[in-house]
Amino acid sequence: MYFWKKKTSLITMKIFRLLILVILVAGFTSCHHEANSDPAASHNILDDFKGKQFSGLLGDKFIWVDAVDFRDDTLTGNYIIQHKGAIVTRMPFSIYLKADSRVFLSSPDHKGEVDVKSLSVGEGVELVIVKKRKILWIIPAGKKEVTLKLNPYRMVKTPVLEGRYEKDLFPEMRIQKDVVYGEADGYWTSFYGGEMSYWEILSKGTREAMRTRxxxxxxxxxxxxxxxxxxxxLLVLIHGGGFYVGDKGEPTYIALAHNFVRKGYVVASINYRMGFRISSKEVERAGYRAVQDARAALRFLSSHSDEYGIDPECVYLAGSSAGAITALNVAFMDEDERPEAVSGGIFKDDLGPLDSAGNSLIADYKVKAVINMWGAVDNTGIIDDDEQIALMHFHGDSDRIVPYGCGVPFENVGGRWNKWLMPEMCGSAGIHDVVTGKSWNSELITFENMGHMPHLNPDKSFNENFDTIMDRSGSFFYQNTAGEEVRIIGDLRCRARQDRCNYSLSENNFNVKNWSVTGGIIASYYGDSVDVLWFRDENIHEVHCQLMNQYGAVVNIEAEVKVP
Structure with a gap:
């Protein structure tokens, strides 16, 4: 009796394993009647199975079939049935349609003819097969009917645009020039210095600064x-020029804007109020007016976020020299940190709170990162612990206009003019030291033996340092857009006795997750996680996940899996 039960169990096991092959028999049997009138009919149906995969359940057993090729009336491929454990073996099969429309199967589990009792073909396939049972391979023992349901094996995959914010995916751009974001009292908002000397610029500016408008x-x-x-x-560019000269249309800012808009960013390049009378207090007031205007621009853009397709909670600032000083102050200056010089006096108006100029819009925004190109701050004390952002600094260590470390600006002017006009400032190296001491994300790129505006040659053309700025700032903004680092976690050492090996992700904010594997198949998909069966005969076993966040930034991660 024990021998009989053992042999019956083995035969039933073979029938189960045979069922995975019979899915492909559907192609032959479903065209049986048409074959007499149209010899090509069987080929047309079998072509539907060529190169496709199917999966399903037989009882509590996972089954999967890969129909690889069809030629000369024979369909060939591989199949698996999971009996025990997450490590499975693929086995080959071939199915041949004889001249009398009988089906002949060949695989490690079975070799011979199979009868199909019923078949239903739709999106998937449901069929009942009949297998003659024998004892000791020769003694008839009746017939066995088994029902099998299979569906096309498909993984859920959301289309993504790979390379957004990394590559030039948008060669064409739309430019809205001279958008009015506000109005304010001041001296001027644009000044092309050209080949003028410092003294020529100051002389012209002094005449213009006799009155405001x-x-x-x-x-x-x-x-x-x-x-x-x-x-x-949103990336906002703020030009430099000592709060005296400059314009949003200068080649540096046009090149930066084109570089980033081609990668998918929305870019705004702003003009702001400039100019001052010759006194140290007036220089501070000019810098403060620039901060007020930059904040007004951000309020305007935030209030038009739907029109421009931007997220006000993801704002980047980039500026050079005075523009970098402005960007840093926008990020860190609070109301109680305003310079004393902005308060009113006998001959001066109080410039008011940070958001009191430019426009009266009320709109929120969040600065997430700043590119500081040879800029500085008056006082590193304004960088509070609760104002953490990401920073990248570019600076020449021989800069005599804005100090690389801490010192007095405009050392190149000579005499004591610079000490009288300008307060002491801390440049990129000084800021970097402060924020790294707070464990913030900060990168300092030093151009050795280079002075102010190290990205320009003497003839004002761009040099290789500008390529460095473009490349490094591009990676910096992409990393901040893509978000936090994510890891694949789970059964990275899959054990043979596990029913399934499960994989998920560390905490993240990505809303698209496209899973795939090398050296196995995904048996179950749950969105945030997957169950995987691994092929025993493969040398490489890896889990891959393609992630996309709300900004369309795509990140591809993978993890190696150890399989016994």
Whole structure:
């Protein structure tokens, strides 16, 4: 009796394993009647199975079939049935349609003819097969009917745009020039110094600074053409020029804008109020007016976020020299940290709170990162612990206009003019030391033996340092857009006796997760995690996950799995 039960169990096991092959028999049997009138009919149906995969359950057993090829009336491929454990073996099969429409199967589990009792073909396949049972391979023992249901094996995969914020995916752009973001009282908002000397510039500026006037505040907005994403990071560019000269249309800022808009960012390049009378207090007031205007620009852009397709909670600032000083102060200056010089006096108006100029819009925004190109702050004490952002600094260590470390600006002017006009400031190296002491994300790129504006040659053309700035800042913004580092966790050492090996992700904010594996198949998909069966005969076993966040930034991660 024990021998009989053992042999019956073994035969039943073979029938189960045979069922995975019979899915492909559907192609032959379903065209049985048409074959007499159209010899090509069987080929047409079998072509539907060529190269496709199917999966399902037989009882509590996971089954999977890969129909690889069809030629000369024979379909070949591989199949598995999971009996015990997450490590499985793929086995080959071939199915041949004889001239009388009988089906002949060949695999490690079975070799011979199979009868199909019923078949239902739709999105998936449901069939009942009949297998003659024998004892000791020769003694008839009746027939066995088994029902099998299989569906096309498909993994859920959301389309993504790979390379956004990394590559130039948007070669065309739309530019809205001279967008008015506010109006304020001041001296001027644009000054092309050209080949003028410092003294010529100061002389002209002194005449212009005799009186103030109402000035429109303008920006240029760059939008990637053809991009339909509705929530993108915003990059605001702030030009330099000592709070005296400069314009949003200078080649450096046009090149920066084009570089980043081609990668998918929305970019705004702003003009702001400049100019001052010759006194140290006036220089501080000029810097403060620039901060007020930059904040007004951010309020305007935030209030038009739907129009521009931006997320006000993901704002990046980039500036050089005075523009970098402005960007840093926008990020860190609070109301109680305003310079004393901005308060009113006998001959001066109080410049008011940080958000009191430019426009009266009320809109929130969040600065996440700043690119500081040879900029500085008056006082590193304004960098509070609760104002953490990411920073990247570019600076020449021989800069005599804005100090690389801490010191008095405009050392190149000579005499005591610079000490009288300008307060002591801390440049990129000084800021970097302070924030790394707080364990913030800060990178300092030093251009050795280079002075102010180290990205320009003497003829004002761009040099290789500008390529460095473009590349490093591009990676910096992409990393901040992509977000936190994510890891694949789970059964990275899969054991043979496990029913399934499960994989998920460390804590993250990604909303698209496309899973795939090398050296196995995904048996179950739960969105945030997957169950995997690993092929015993493969040397490489890896789990991959393609992630995309709300900004369309794509990150690809993988993990190696040890399989016995």
């Amino acid at each position: 109402d000035l429109p505040l303008l920006m240029d907005v760059y939008l990637p053409e053809g991009d339909t994403l509705k929530s993108r990071p």
